[in-house]
Amino acid sequence: MSTEYDPTVGQTEELVIEAREAQRDRRPGRIRKIGGHLRQEWQLYVMLIPTVVWLVVFLYKPMYGLQIAFKDYSIFRGVADSPWIGFEHFQTLFGSDQFLRALKNTVIISFYSLLFGFPMPILLALMFNEILNQTFRKTAQTIVYLPHFISSVIIAGIVITAFSPSAGIVNTILGWFGMDSIYFLTRPEWFRPIFVGTGIWQEAGFQSIVYLAAIAGVSPTLYESAVVDGASRWQMVWKITVPSIMPTIIIMLIIRIGNILEVSFEMIILLYQPATYQTADVVNTYIYRQGLQGGQYDFAAAAGLFNAVVAFVLVMTANTISRRYSRTSLW
Numbered sequence: 001m002s003t004e005y006d007p008t009v010g011q012t013e014e015l016v017i018e019a020r021e022a023q024r025d026r027r028p029g030r031i032r033k034i035g036g037h038l039r040q041e042w043q044l045y046v047m048l049i050p051t052v053v054w055l056v057v058f059l060y061k062p063m064y065g066l067q068i069a070f071k072d073y074s075i076f077r078g079v080a081d082s083p084w085i086g087f088e089h090f091q092t093l094f095g096s097d098q099f100l101r102a103l104k105n106t107v108i109i110s111f112y113s114l115l116f117g118f119p120m121p122i123l124l125a126l127m128f129n130e131i132l133n134q135t136f137r138k139t140a141q142t143i144v145y146l147p148h149f150i151s152s153v154i155i156a157g158i159v160i161t162a163f164s165p166s167a168g169i170v171n172t173i174l175g176w177f178g179m180d181s182i183y184f185l186t187r188p189e190w191f192r193p194i195f196v197g198t199g200i201w202q203e204a205g206f207q208s209i210v211y212l213a214a215i216a217g218v219s220p221t222l223y224e225s226a227v228v229d230g231a232s233r234w235q236m237v238w239k240i241t242v243p244s245i246m247p248t249i250i251i252m253l254i255i256r257i258g259n260i261l262e263v264s265f266e267m268i269i270l271l272y273q274p275a276t277y278q279t280a281d282v283v284n285t286y287i288y289r290q291g292l293q294g295g296q297y298d299f300a301a302a303a304g305l306f307n308a309v310v311a312f313v314l315v316m317t318a319n320t321i322s323r324r325y326s327r328t329s330l331w
Helices: 007-040 042-070 088-094 097-117 119-130 134-149 152-162 169-176 188-216 220-228 233-244 246-258 265-271 274-280 283-293 297-326
Strands: none
Touching: 007 042, 042 088, 042 297, 088 097, 088 297, 097 119, 097 188, 097 274, 097 283, 119 134, 119 188, 119 233, 134 188, 152 188, 152 265, 188 233, 188 246, 188 265, 188 274, 220 233, 233 246, 246 297, 265 283, 283 297
């Protein structure tokens, strides 16, 4: 049996060998390049160490304790020695009317915050960008930024005082029109509007900084060309400014969607009461009551794990949709 000589076989083997040798030759060069970069920029990496340590200690190390969501946890036995019970806590969780109510309230409050609260920083940034008087602009920015730096306890105190049925400014104004006083914070139907409005007042100004930075990166030549073409200020805002900052808007929207179950825990704790649990109780306050006040750490861990999984799924979904239809995404 005779075989024909194929010269391409030997050439292919030689090319493979040469590619492997070239790859081996590049590895020391890459290592030297990384080492040189580390020596050149070592100050930046030293500054990064505290952040990395914080992430490891406070975010990654506690993940070890997530296993108690699948255990009958006992503080005397510890995490490792507590017996496994599988998904029993999750079955109890989804069979609890209080948890389902808290989940419903969380979604509704987050939806209202997203619907009314997300556009506000964008509108503020657009308005600040149109102010020509620098003194007035800086004064207005300082006023709207200020609530962000005030403690949530003080903000809650201001809200409680403002809506007080006896001396609150809201009920005082209602009295001018001959209307009876309303104790808003004990009415379940008023809690959500008050909470969402308070959040917008406290955070909208500070969040507008991101969009102002994005607007500052828009090329001035675009506006100059628009002026030559006779465009009005309104047309320049909607035809140049908004499309230019759209990638930033999409990124912030994805982050906001990922935090849809993370309602401001501190503010709700300060404002709600048993009379408003019907509309004010959210997942985080439910976890707080069951875990810290009730001592059911394993049950609360199951609720927290469910919260984290839902947030992860929402971020992945929003990022995939954004990448597919707008070519803008977090990764």
